[in-house]
Amino acid sequence: MIYIHIPFCKQKCSYCNFHFSTSLNFKDEMIAAMKKEIFLRKDELQNKNLQSLYFGGGTPSILSGDEIKFLIDEVLKYFNFNSDIEITLEANPDDLDKNFLKSLSDSPVNRLSIGTQSFFDEDLKLMNRAHNASDAEGSIKRAQDFGFENLSIDLIYGSPTSNLEIWKENLKKTIALEVPHISSYALTVEPKTALENWISKGKVISPKEEEQNKEFYYMIDFLKDHDFEHYEISNFAKPGFHSRHNSAYWKYNEYLGIGPSAHSYNGFDVRSWNVANNQQYIKKLSSNLLAKEEEVLSQEDQFNEMIMIGLRTTWGVDLESLKNKFSEQILEKFTAEIKNKLNDGILKIENNHLKIPEKHWFMADGIASDLFLV
Ligand code: SF4
Missing domain, CATH: 1.10.10.920 (Arc Repressor Mutant, subunit A)
Structure with a gap:
């Protein structure tokens, strides 16, 4: 399996400490560098048929449909793949307009993972998401209208702006929208994030573990009653909708990570990671060098x-x-x-x-x- 990290976002969510840049100035150079990395690493995963290709981030939906197709073509040009390969794109609700969805529906992307997080504006404001509640719902319906049935949404529970009643409404809405896969995480306060800063200044109250615990167990029972399998702590799927890509991580399979900060694993004892810096990544690849370090486990x-x-x-x-x-x-x-x-x-x-x-x-x-x- 191959993971491609798209290290750009429109704005910084208050709870996020992932690697990305909010400047798109070097987007073309980044795509050229990724093309180079795919080429330079074409002999890895030899004798394997790819079962999945996953665009994560950052925000992969910040790219155009053509840019996404270009990167998929580069991968499929050099690696063997199964005819039913799962190709997932993480997408933010505000990017999923009709033009973009049309372009994606004409591409090999066959699974979307939508960063919904909540169907409530108050939660989304605290998280500093670029979308609102209406985008959250509209993006799912539009994706389904364009034929994307294999959909996952991310939901965050335990926000200080939420409570068990609001959480129940989020889950009900998810069921009503007939989403077959859910990844759900507790809001956590990571170091050096806006959320941590607001909490330290008393502007926002800290998420409460007790509340998160209640919401987590409510979700388990509720989703089971609606025929979801709870197959990983944070992941729930209707039959036939497990994430093939993530399941392979959890079974210690070999994977290749392309792009700044992406990790790779040889399925045995070597793990490597690319530099978490866009400029350094581009510079190295433009000199035909890989921007990775590795360790023997x-x-x-x-x-x-x-x-x-x-x-x-x-x-x-x-x-x-x-x-x-x-x-x-x-x-x-x-x-x-x-x-x-x-x-x-x-x-x-x-x-x-x-x-x-x-x-x-x-x-x-x-x-x-x-x-x-x-
Ligand atoms: S869109 Fe995702 S990666 Fe980007 S800032 Fe928000 S949570 Fe982080």
Whole structure:
């Protein structure tokens, strides 16, 4: 699978600490640099058929339909791919007008992941999103009118401008719009964001974990009642609408990341990442050099990663794979670590997979980190 990071956004959302620039001055140079990176890395993922190509960001929908098609063509020119390859584009609601959707519907993009976040203006204002509630709803309907059935929306819960009643309305609206996939995250206060600054100055109250916890568990029950499968902590899908791309990450498959700050993984023990700086990225690629650094993962790193990722999913951590991959010493330590948690019901084993029972999923990251090797 291939991920392409589009490092531009119209404006900075108050909670976001991703890598992007709000200046589009070097957009053409960036696309040329990405074309070069695709070419220079064409021998990676050899003997593999791509199952997915994912445009993330930043804001991929800031590009024109032609620019997106151009990058897809570059990828498909050099890599083998399955005929039913999933091609996802993350798009913001304010970009999904009829012209853009028409252009996308004429392209190989066959899945949209829309950054809806909320159907309420107060939430969207606090988040400093570039869209309003009417765009949030209208963009989904328009995308469906243009034939995009494989749709995901992002929703954020636990905002200080929200409460359980408002959250219930967000979920009801999602069901009414017949969206088949939802990625939903708690609003978190990241360092060096506007949200952190407002909270430190007392202008905005901090999101409350108790409230987020209530909203998270309400969402689980509500979406299950509407035939969604909760297949990863933050992801819910109707049958047949799982994200193929993200599922492959969660199964530790190999992936290639193109663009500034994009990460790659060889499916075994090497992880690499591109420089998180647009100018440096363009400069390197214009000299025919890759802008990446890499590290060889130690046994401990690989183990921690498998635990962290696997315990966030419904299928859990495959104990047979752990046995085949790691030393006796690591496994002995691990067996001792999980014993109490199994007795306390915080972990369970099913079909030789270690899992966190759903009622403890809100605490999954903490439970996983207790099992890390240091
Ligand atoms: S659109 Fe996405 S990447 Fe851009 S600032 Fe907002 S949250 Fe961050």
